[in-house]
Amino acid sequence: xxxxxxxxxxxxxxxxxxxxxxxxxxxxxxxxxxxxxxxxxxxxxxxxxxxxxxxxxxxxxxxxxxxxxxxxxxxxxxxxxxxxxxxxxxxxxxxxxxxxxxxxxxxxxxxxxxxxxxxxxxxxxxxxxxxxxxxxxxxxxxxxxxxxxxxxxxxxxxxxxxxxxxxxxxxxxxxxxxxxxxxxxxxxxxxxxxxxxxxxxxxxxxxxxxxxxxxxxxxxxxxxxxxxxxxxxxxxxxxxxxxxxxxxxxxxxxxxxxxxxxxxxxxxxxxxxxxxxxxxxxxxxxxxxxxxxxxxxxxxxxxxxxxx
Amino acid sequence: xxxxxxxxxxxxxxxxxxxxxxxxxxxxxxxxxxxxxxxxxxxxxxxxxxxxxxxxxxxxxxxxxxxxxxxxxxxxxxxxxxxxxxxxxxxxxxxxxxxxxxxxxxxxxxxxxxxxxxxxxxxxxxxxxxxxxxxxxxxxxxxxxxxxxxxxxxxxxxxxxxxxxxxxxxxxxxxxxxxxxxxxxxxxxxxxxxxxxxxxxxxxxxxxxxxxxxxxxxxxxxxxxxxxxxxxxxxxxxxxxxxxxxxxxxxxxxxxxxxxxxxxxxxxxxxxxxxxxxxxxxxxxxxxxxxxxxxxxxxxxxxxxxxx
Numbered sequence: 001x002x003x004x005x006x007x008x009x010x011x012x013x014x015x016x017x018x019x020x021x022x023x024x025x026x027x028x029x030x031x032x033x034x035x036x037x038x039x040x041x042x043x044x045x046x047x048x049x050x051x052x053x054x055x056x057x058x059x060x061x062x063x064x065x066x067x068x069x070x071x072x073x074x075x076x077x078x079x080x081x082x083x084x085x086x087x088x089x090x091x092x093x094x095x096x097x098x099x100x101x102x103x104x105x106x107x108x109x110x111x112x113x114x115x116x117x118x119x120x121x122x123x124x125x126x127x128x129x130x131x132x133x134x135x136x137x138x139x140x141x142x143x144x145x146x147x148x149x150x151x152x153x154x155x156x157x158x159x160x161x162x163x164x165x166x167x168x169x170x171x172x173x174x175x176x177x178x179x180x181x182x183x184x185x186x187x188x189x190x191x192x193x194x195x196x197x198x199x200x201x202x203x204x205x206x207x208x209x210x211x212x213x214x215x216x217x218x219x220x221x222x223x224x225x226x227x228x229x230x231x232x233x234x235x236x237x238x239x240x241x242x243x244x245x246x247x248x249x250x251x252x253x254x255x256x257x258x259x260x261x262x263x264x265x266x267x268x269x270x271x272x273x274x275x276x277x278x279x280x281x282x283x284x285x286x287x288x289x290x291x292x293x294x295x296x297x298x299x300x301x302x303x304x305x306x307x308x
Numbered sequence: 309x310x311x312x313x314x315x316x317x318x319x320x321x322x323x324x325x326x327x328x329x330x331x332x333x334x335x336x337x338x339x340x341x342x343x344x345x346x347x348x349x350x351x352x353x354x355x356x357x358x359x360x361x362x363x364x365x366x367x368x369x370x371x372x373x374x375x376x377x378x379x380x381x382x383x384x385x386x387x388x389x390x391x392x393x394x395x396x397x398x399x400x401x402x403x404x405x406x407x408x409x410x411x412x413x414x415x416x417x418x419x420x421x422x423x424x425x426x427x428x429x430x431x432x433x434x435x436x437x438x439x440x441x442x443x444x445x446x447x448x449x450x451x452x453x454x455x456x457x458x459x460x461x462x463x464x465x466x467x468x469x470x471x472x473x474x475x476x477x478x479x480x481x482x483x484x485x486x487x488x489x490x491x492x493x494x495x496x497x498x499x500x501x502x503x504x505x506x507x508x509x510x511x512x513x514x515x516x517x518x519x520x521x522x523x524x525x526x527x528x529x530x531x532x533x534x535x536x537x538x539x540x541x542x543x544x545x546x547x548x549x550x551x552x553x554x555x556x557x558x559x560x561x562x563x564x565x566x567x568x569x570x571x572x573x574x575x576x577x578x579x580x581x582x583x584x585x586x587x588x589x590x591x592x593x594x595x596x597x598x599x600x601x602x603x604x605x606x607x608x609x610x611x612x613x614x615x616x
Contacts, residue, residue: 023419024434032435041435073420077427078434079441083391107450108413109480111331112381119385126332126386127340127349133387142415144452144475146482167452172417174454178500183489188496192486 479524
């Protein structure tokens with residue numbers, strides 16, 4: 001799957017991923033009203049609204065982008081109907097040829113991590129049959145529990161040709177509280193990065209590993225260090241746009257081959273029509289605003305990479 | 309909710325929680341076959357099998373125990389139907405008067421953590437209505453992302469009178485890879501424990517905080533240190549039984565008031581009928597075997613506490 005992701009990044013010349021994190025407040029009034037007319041103001045109605053919202057954005061942007069990253073929390077908040085909308089979104093994006101990175105940040109131990117891995121990236125056995133529950137192509141994983149928590153995911157990825165992005169240095173302001181603490185003179189995130197690199201070297205696609213890392217765009221200097229610690233790991237970079245990261249901050253996350261990083265934007269793309277810059281599209285044309293925001297983001301990053 | 313949990317622990321004189329982590333391989337053949345006869349060998353069939361399995365165990369043990377801890381991964385592996393079985397299990401246990409600890413180990417940042425918190429412990433707004441998606445009473449949370457990740461959960465707990473157990477030192481063999489690394493001479497888990505204690509002091513029930521911690525039974529010495537670092541935090545202790553923890557290892561997790569800890573056993577209870585010790589019950593009477601295993605676990609822990 002890492003090979004497919006890289007092919008798609010090259011084909012689109014767009015090292016970006018659109019975060020499908022649909023807060024109900026991002027969904028234009030007319031989309032909400034149509035869903036509520038059919039299902040009422042229920043969890044099913046909310047799930048229908050976010051699904052229709054996603055579908056329009058995917059239709060408007062899928063030729064420009066290699067991948068999407070649905071954030072499962074935004075679906076999970078709507079209970080079981082929300083999880084059904086998540087699965088429907090994953091399926092639809094895959095039908096459109098997109099690589100799907102499930103931003104699930106799961107992590108547990110042993111058989112429990114295996115259950116998460118099986119449910120999201122693999123197949124679960126039921127009697128003589130087997131089923132793929134949520135069938136994302138990649139998943140994000142939390143490493144706090146150590147190897148026991150990560151290895152079951154790696155095992156399933158190997159069997160199913162899927163991939164991971166492991167949290168190393170997250171984009172949020174307080175990520176340093178634990179991640180930046182010094183251990184033998186080096187911050188925790190570097191130790192986690194070294195572990196990711198070690199796992200990565202044992203699990204290679206053609207040129208990059210299918211065991212990648214998450215490093216926030218908001219910490220470009222740390223990104224530079226982590227890039228060199230994990231030369232073969234793809235880095236998923238959140239924090240661009242709404243969280244403050246800019247194109248020029250991103251250059252250190254890439255390797256000299258122009259590859260090695262994929263930059264996520266969620267709100268900046270899917271709620272673009274709410275920004276002053278794209279207000280002229282109007283709420284009716286929210287998906288066209290998202291398309292323009294993708295074009296602008298790709299230009300920003302390409303320009304930064306060319307000037308680097 | 310922490311007050312209710314403590315009341316129930318006192319009323320049952322059982323500081324234990326039954327982990328409802330139903331691997332399909334734990335579900336007796338006759339329960340599986342009945343579910344498959346109705347729904348086929350499908351995800352729905354698997355979900356029905358684990359739900360019927362849970363229901364029988366809850367019916368057989370609910371008068372003896374204060375709480376259950378369903379592990380969401382075991383449901384999530386069966387996709388959307390699995391998540392529906394999870395919600396049904398939570399509802400049923402609450403109807404039976406049990407406190408439900410959702411072992412979800414979620415953790416993200418800002419609005420994303422808030423979405424998890426709302427979906428599992430709170431209410432989500434849909435138009436003019438609001439709904440509780442999975443409505444557990446407590447949830448486990450992963451602290452790797454720092455305060456940004458935890459505070460949205462605390463906020464929802466405060467509003468909804470729910471509670472948290474934050475991962476401090478997990479029970480698995482490799483938990484030390486990151487959690488035990490020394491920072492200014494003290495292991496990371498102690499720093500996380502101090503943070504949990506600080507959050508806890510600001511969010512108190514009558515005698516204990518509703519911000520608790522997870523500390524594995526497999527690390528009793530660390531449990532002793534963490535007990536003194538977090539005097540007002542309830543400690544959820546996994547790792548008893550199948551993972552190797554015994555009654556005598558647990559005494560240091562309790563305070564002198566005999567409270568302060570709640571010990572989980574999953575496989576040891578729900579798959580008791582598979583153990584030699586309880587084999588005479590037979591697979592047909594798996595729930596009775598679980599009841600006996602609860603009685604034996606409570607006796608083991610009470611004896612250890614009395615001899616401490």
